Amino acid sequence: METSSNSVVAVAGGSGFVGRSIVRELAARGSSVIVLSHRPPIATTDRLIEFRQGDINKPDDLPGALAGVETLVICLGFRNSPIEAPRRGRTFEKVDAGGTEALVLAAKTVGISRLVYISGAGAAPDAPRHWFRAKWRAEEAIRGSGIIYTIFRPSWIYGRGDRSLNRFLGFARWLPFVPQIGNGRQLLAPVFVDDVGALVADALVMPAANNATLEVGGPETMSMDDVIRAALRVQGRRRMILHAPAGLMKLLTRPLTLLPSPPMTPDAIDFIVQSAPVDSGPLTAVLPRHLTRLADALGKYLAPRK
Numbered sequence: 001m002e003t004s005s006n007s008v009v010a011v012a013g014g015s016g017f018v019g020r021s022i023v024r025e026l027a028a029r030g031s032s033v034i035v036l037s038h039r040p041p042i043a044t045t046d047r048l049i050e051f052r053q054g055d056i057n058k059p060d061d062l063p064g065a066l067a068g069v070e071t072l073v074i075c076l077g078f079r080n081s082p083i084e085a086p087r088r089g090r091t092f093e094k095v096d097a098g099g100t101e102a103l104v105l106a107a108k109t110v111g112i113s114r115l116v117y118i119s120g121a122g123a124a125p126d127a128p129r130h131w132f133r134a135k136w137r138a139e140e141a142i143r144g145s146g147i148i149y150t151i152f153r154p155s156w157i158y159g160r161g162d163r164s165l166n167r168f169l170g171f172a173r174w175l176p177f178v179p180q181i182g183n184g185r186q187l188l189a190p191v192f193v194d195d196v197g198a199l200v201a202d203a204l205v206m207p208a209a210n211n212a213t214l215e216v217g218g219p220e221t222m223s224m225d226d227v228i229r230a231a232l233r234v235q236g237r238r239r240m241i242l243h244a245p246a247g248l249m250k251l252l253t254r255p256l257t258l259l260p261s262p263p264m265t266p267d268a269i270d271f272i273v274q275s276a277p278v279d280s281g282p283l284t285a286v287l288p289r290h291l292t293r294l295a296d297a298l299g300k301y302l303a304p305r306k
């Protein structure tokens with residue numbers, strides 16, 4: 001199998017947790033990668049990686065930012081996601097859906113030949129949660145673009161630099177317990193961020209991935225508590241997990257929605273405690289790849305306790 005697309009690839013959101021692994025993998029396979037961010041560009045010593053400013057809130061600038069790009073990977077999220085801050089423009093509708101639509105329009109303007117979109121497991125037009133409907137809206141923009149695409153719908157992604165598991169492990173450094181909202185029984189198919197980067201790179205060279213929408217999960221399905229316990233084990237720590245009832249936490253965080261930048265909201269709690277099961281069958285058929293088991297992946301980046 002050819003491993004590199006040899007095309008110029010832009011990654012919108014390439015400075016984020018998931019985007020960084022995509023950028024790293026593409027550059028490792030020899031692609032020239034442009035990292036699009038809303039921040040001013042920064043210098044890099046890697047000759048294959050270039051930073052460009054491409055703010056989805058400035059749609060007129062996007063075609064210029066995409067000049068010379070053949071493939072666009074969209075991996076956008078707002079700061080502090082899933083905690084929305086509408087007064088700061090940080091919502092699923094505005095960034096995930098509206099941002100993707102703006103990028104797709106710019107991609108059509110400059111004649112981009114391939115799109116990859118990082119959606120989420122659960123995207124559906126009639127989903128009960130608005131974040132899944134926003135993801136669906138973004139997917140529809142991709143599917144309706146007339147450009148060859150691959151849409152990935154990952155379950156819960158973890159790895160170096162994630163905001164979820166690392167937060168729990170941060171608590172475990174200082175506290176004799178790990179606090180958790182909800183009962184910890186939500187089911188996930190945790191997928192290692194390095195595997196997501198590799199799958200995106202695979203999709204660019206595998207024709208079977210053309211115009212496919214693929215759910216992405218790791219090789220195991222387990223509860224959130226089991227994920228935390230596995231990470232604590234790898235670190236050699238023994239900690240209790242203390243659960244705070246989600247209903248009570250939603251009640252307590254309701255007043256925070258009045259703040260311009262709330263530290264937590266009831267909606268974010270619903271997001272955090274939701275299950276994220278996937279059907280990985282189609283993914284395996286289209287992009288066969290050995291995905292890393294949780295304990296093996298954690299062992300790669302979680303140093304044992306000193």
Ligand SMILES: NC(=O)c1ccc[n+]([C@@H]2O[C@H](COP(=O)([O-])OP(=O)(O)OC[C@H]3O[C@@H](n4cnc5c(N)ncnc54)[C@H](OP(=O)(O)O)[C@@H]3O)[C@@H](O)[C@H]2O)c1
Binds near residue numbers: 039054079121
């Ligand atoms: N993490 C997971 O477990 C998970 C699971 C399933 C799906 N996903 C999806 O994967 C995507 C990325 O998630 P993530 O965890 O990597 O998020 P993240 O770390 O917060 O990264 C978000 C990226 O979006 C960029 N961005 C934010 N505002 C922007 C703007 N106005 N213009 C241009 N770029 C902007 C950020 O770049 P700058 O701030 O530098 O502009 C950053 O690179 C999201 O769509 C998420 O729904 C994630």
